[in-house]
Amino acid sequence: MLNVYIYDGTFEGLLSAVFEAWKDKDFSDIRTESENTDMSLIENMVNVTTDTLKSDRITKWIKSKIGFESLKKIYRVYLTERSDRGRIIFRYLKIASAAGSVIDDLLTHPDIMNINSADRLFSRETMRLHGFLRFEVLANDVLYAEISPEYNQLEIISPFFADRFLGNPWIIHDTKRDIAAIFDGEHFILTEAGNNLPRSETKSERNYKEMWKGYLSALTIKERMNLKLQQQFIPYKIRMNMTEFQN
């Protein structure tokens, strides 16, 4: 029988599962309930209770054994919400315990490659959001944006927009996960979105959207037309929240 450790979906829960599974010779995987769809007959479910004492120990150990940057990397991979994140992180930490901080130089090791490529995919989306997120100005001068990213980016992009728009309140709404980041001009909080976010488009807002579309069209050099190239940079699936590609 192989053991699958089920945790509650939080980062502390994942680390608690790592803690419990550490010495298990029959270890198979670490999953959340929703990731646990293909249960095989030879797998035994172990429910993990989230224990912050355990997760704090692991966090401290990661920081001293591999470094703070690696802890951040692990957290980003956790935020990808991909179904194999538990396993990738566990295996990465196992190697870390054997080899220490050099593991980040072992670029051809499959377990290191897994975590690095997951991180790269996540960070690529973060960079894209910095550029492609679009705000609307609501009637009360609050900035409002909708995003629907593949990975859970809200926590990671909020500090960037908080710094850029210091003093200018905004709301970023992840419509896929129904959560939102709310910034009062100084600090931001993450919360569930609910469905009563104020949205009525002012005339001035419509005008600025049209201006932006007109501007992009005026910039296009027809002799260099290359829609394929444009699509490489902005795949169709990303365009839904971008003003210039709407209507």
Add this chain to the structure above:
Amino acid sequence: MITNILQEKLNILSAAAKYDVSCASSGVDRRGSKTPGSIGNSVSCGICHSFTADGRCVSLLKVLQSNDCVFDCKYCISRRSSDTPRASFSPREVAMITYEFYRRNYIEGLFLSSAVYVSPDNTMEMMCETVRLLRQEYNFFGYIHIKAIPGADPVLIERAGRLADRISVNIELPSESSLSALAPQKKKDNILSSMKYITGRIEEDKRGILKLSDNLPDIVNSGMPASYGTSDVRHRHFVPGGQSTQMIIGATPDTDYQIMGLAESLYTKLQLKRVYYSAYIPVVNNPALPSVGSEPPLLREHRLYQADWLLRFYRFKAKELLDEKNPNLSLKYDPKCDWALRNYGIFPIEVNKADYDTLLRIPGIGQKSAARIITTRKYASLGFDDLKKLGVVLKRAQFFITCRGRTMDRVKLEPGFAEANLSLDKRAVPVFANYEQLSLFDMNANLLNTGDF
């Protein structure tokens, strides 16, 4: 207040600016300001906010202050003798649009250029006022790139540099003869002296000895946070993002050898951050220029950028790539590949032993792969499978390397072999429509164009 007039102006003055490609938003790190009523920060890697249908990145609001020009440069759509609609922005109009686009996260900031409206000084004054309004009234601390009009008073260039993140003077054409033939009102001396002045001030700023003149807007006290150019430790006051320039390629018979030679001296002698190459898009019929409707030299522009990258990041010298006998870059192969085939004697290179600079010379190995090779081989020697995992393009590199003393299967270490196989590789030899650019300086073609015959 948006009106149709404002929208019209924006369309005219951004369409007129679209051929200026030096519009990156990179080079400056600046955090947000706590001053109430302020907005904006800057990241040194720059951010792409959108892409136009021609595949080019949009990161700034790129506009002309005015397209009502007193000059008559033969290649330009805004030249005095052209009959295009004219418009001018007031400084406040530009500041307002910049601010409104910025807060919607459409842009990183402003790229402000202009036609020569009445005079270079008059134009620069308007542009400086635009930028001053943005910094001091709108408390806008996002990215600003301003063009310096050649021939403008150094006091105005000084003012602009104190307010902007990057400044550029367009060198326009690669040689003095081209410049005097096509843009006689733009004097090479004016261009160069403006560029040298800027270089000097940047140098003083970096060394912390910039003397700040009186009567200039005091940005520091208006709440703008400290700005840093890449790898600056000291807080910068004068264009922290440095100086760049642009030249048009394909409008004149200047060779790549001349172009890259010029670019190299701009980098080494004037410490420019970037040189941009803009493929000439024929917009006007003139016997001295390629005719309207002829293919713009996009592949050549691409090759020039590749050569430019080799100079800046791969430690190549221009004379290694081009000389009087081979004055133009190969269209068939990228410049690095071409150099490798012509210098085959130094290959094969053993990837487990070569230093960073040598690894950089191998086609298919870029800066990132070279760095990864050096990092990873400390712990174990690398085989071809490992190289693939590290991002090396083996399809190209295989003809130039050994791993642990051996070549890849079936690879013969002869230049002819490499060349024959590289020709088959679609990625190595791009398929651009019509890349065999016909010589448009053929005498017969000129005669037909003038309509005299």
